[in-house]
Amino acid sequence: MLKLALTAKWIVALVLCLLMAAAFAGLAQWQIARSILPSSGSDYYTDIEYLALEDVSKPGEPYAFEEISKAGKEVTLKNVIIRAKLLPQDAVLVNKRVQLDGTQGSWLVIPATSEFGRTFIAVGFIEDPTIALEVLNQVKLMPNSLSLKPMDGRYLPSEAPLEQSAEASFDSLSVPQLVNFVSWEKASASVYPGFIALTKLNQFTSLNSVDPIEIGLAKSDTGINWLSLFYALEWIAFALFAVFMWWRLLADAYRKQQQALLDESGLAD
Secondary structure, three states: OHHHHOOHHHHHHHHHHHHHHHHHHHHHHHHHHHHEEOOOOOOOOOEEEEEEHHHHOOOOOOOOOOOEEEEOOEEEEEEEEEEEEEOHHHOEEEEEEEOOOOOEEEEEEEEEEOOOOEEEEEEEEEOOHHHHHHHHHHHHOOOOOEEEEEEEEEEEEOOOOOOOOEOOEEOOOOHHHHHOOOOOOOOOOOEOOEEEEOOOOOOOOOOOOOEOOOOOOOOOOOEEOHHHHHHHHHHHHHHHHHHHHHHHHHHHHHHHHHHHHHHHHHHHO
16 A cells, blocks of 8 residues: 555645645644633733724624733723713712722712713722712712813723612612713713723812722633634644545555456456
């Protein structure tokens, strides 16, 4: 069989099968790389990209914005720019917030309307709960349709709703929950699925004990994309099958060759 395998026909066939196997192996390697989901637990970023809110999310549509992008060692944080009018009279406190240094407190959250839809903006962090209530009452006395200077902040997904802890005080920032507590002028206007957290000084951080919000980058454990891993195993199987087919066809040709020789020798007898 080795003599038959070394003929030009079967050598060319072997080369073709090996090329096919190499292509399948390359696809398998690509799928394996996609099957490992690396941890996004980085506490740093190397660049900031500023995007208009209306370019990354649409009111009333599912949340799909990814604020972190990676290219090699480059980690880009995407901040959104918001131009809106605030509704201070419907401001609320969202409790159980933690700054990067571990300080616990509340966020001051104010509903807002823009040209494209409605949203909620967390404008600052307050550590002391008593001062937080004082600031909230002070803000509620401000006139509605207060213009917010164009600001950039973190655009984050809505949280799961929890029970309301007190009047105008919540334990999570759930957009669907907060919508019911705002006196919107037009009930038909759509609401953005996420909310914005201002992480820089703004017109509200000048109030007593109101600090900019500090948020770390999103973290996730290393995981496995099982569908991609399954595809990788399929490509490996295809690669092995390409080589196996060459060997099987060669074996069949060898058997036919041997049978033909036996038939000829039988006729000769």
